[in-house]
Amino acid sequence: MTISRRTVLATAAAMGLLTACGSNTGRGQGGSGGSGPDLAQWYHQYGEAGTEQAVERYAAAYKKARVTVQWRPGNYDEQTAAALLTDSGPDVFEVNGPTLDQIQGKQVLDLTALFEGVKDDFNPAVLAPKTHDGRIWAIPQVIDMQMLYYRKSLLADAGVRPPPTLDELVDAAKALTTKKTKGLFLGNDGGAGVLGGTPLYAAGLELVTPGGEVGFDDPAAARALGKIHRLYAGKSLLLGAPADWSDPSAFVQGLTAMQWCGLWALPVVEKALGDDFGVLPFPADGTGAKPAVPVGAYGAAVSARSRHQEAAKDFLKWLWIERTDYQEDFALSYGFHIPARLSLARRAAKLREGAAADAVRYTTDYGYAQPLLWTPASQTAYQDALSTIIKDGADPDNELRTVVRKVSAELARVRRKS
CATH class of the missing domain: 3.40.190.10 (Periplasmic binding protein-like II)
Structure with a gap:
């Protein structure tokens, strides 16, 4: 695609x-x-x-x-x-x-x-x-969004329910991993490139607060990113797929039971699998937290x-x-x-039923976009830490403390310009 x-x-x-x-x-x-x-x-x-x-x-x-x-x-x-x-x-x-x-x-x-x-x-x-x-x-x-695709039949065969929490996602990916199929595909880098701030928002945090301060200087951030590393370390993630996360081919070919992908893939998935799939937002992590859906x-x-x-x-x-x-x-x-436009999304015939209707609802209820104050310098600092945490098992607390310092300085610079 x-x-x-x-x-x-x-x-x-x-x-x-x-x-x-x-x-x-x-x-x-x-x-x-x-x-x-x-x-x-x-x-x-x-x-x-x-x-x-x-x-x-x-x-x-x-x-x-x-x-x-x-x-x-x-x-x-x-x-x-x-x-x-x-x-x-x-x-x-x-x-x-x-x-x-x-x-x-x-x-x-x-x-x-x-x-x-x-x-x-x-x-x-x-x-x-x-x-x-x-x-x-x-x-x-127009809005593009990302969500979690899951294969209904594979989850049913493994006795796994669609995961509503990050802990259940980790457990489900492990239970769904077999000799032929991995439990989850987050991209060939293990999710470091695509996830961005999504796990933080699903933990009730944010990249930048409405007041222009760092929004993830909280122990919950380290806990959430540590769980993404558990997926990588537990060998539940598909790595080295022929196409990366934005292409649904790994999912429709049965290489993975669940895949993080975009709404754009839905017609291809539906054509290949019929009604043997469902979609979810990124699962919530923590008491009172809501799921997260990145939009742009x-x-x-x-x-x-x-x-x-x-x-x-x-x-x-x-x-x-x-x-x-x-x-x-x-x-x-x-x-x-x-x-x-919310009114157009509600009335569009192609978005009224099934997974498409779910996607619209998730976007309305849980959507977040990268903040305007999140500059390329902040993005680079965070992405480097995320990759090190997921793939190398670096201590999330230590990595995020460094990121918080860098992002705080960058936000102060931006505020001075304003």
Whole structure:
């Protein structure tokens, strides 16, 4: 599977300079044919067939401006970061963010006013990281999420129930491991790359508090990550699979009884296994803690260097707030995703039943997104420690104490800039 929208759940890359952005903005190369100003709109290159044609069709339907869509292959985040510093970048653009630097550097426009009367209809988990100082800087487009797939028949044969807690997940993975099948697949690195802060949220913690402080300076963090190491050390995890966690092939081929994967895989799993599977959020760990579901969403933003700022805002409001038919089409006709609007997610026919309906419910009830204040420096410090804990059995308390110091210093730096 080549589903590029899953990149919204990956680790954010450090921003760099692009040598090839130049003046290749797409302006003057054809567009919607509408009246009014010329607007250049950028998207990253999707792997889902029909997506490019769809966004061109949306742009062509807009009559108050001539909107030219440009499909951007390559490292899109770096391309847009560089283009926002020039006068030859896009007017409106898709963004995996925007980043705190882009907001603080006044590279994107405040879009708060566009949400009047509809803000509460956007999933709060994906709206939060697009909000800073009470202002909204991008409109979430669609939601991608991750969840735990399990094979009903294999669990039944082993006398194992779908695990509601992290302790039961560890025990279930061990009980489900046989000579032919491993109990759980968290990726070929044992989960260090994909899990991120999910075990912390499932332990009732968070990466960054609402007040901008470290959210995991707590013994519960070490206990949770220690349990992930138990999975690795107990040889319950599938390692060295032909494809990594984002591809469901290991699960549908019976190499593992449970797999952490994304919503995008659901149609493939359903086609292969029928109703012999179920889905769960990441299990809760600790009294009073809730399960956790990592979510992410590309958003639509307006460049502060646009020569037609009000027209650009009007276009985004039309496309991502008013045209709910296009929003549902974008989410579900070219892949499998959840609309960012709660009302659309509830009424979409493809999301009303079975595992899809469960996924929507989990996202609404347990979804969390990586906080805006969680910078690449903090991410690197935490990921390095997580990998060492899971794979090498390093002491979680010691590793996390070091991470807390580094992240505290990084958050202090960010607050000074604000």
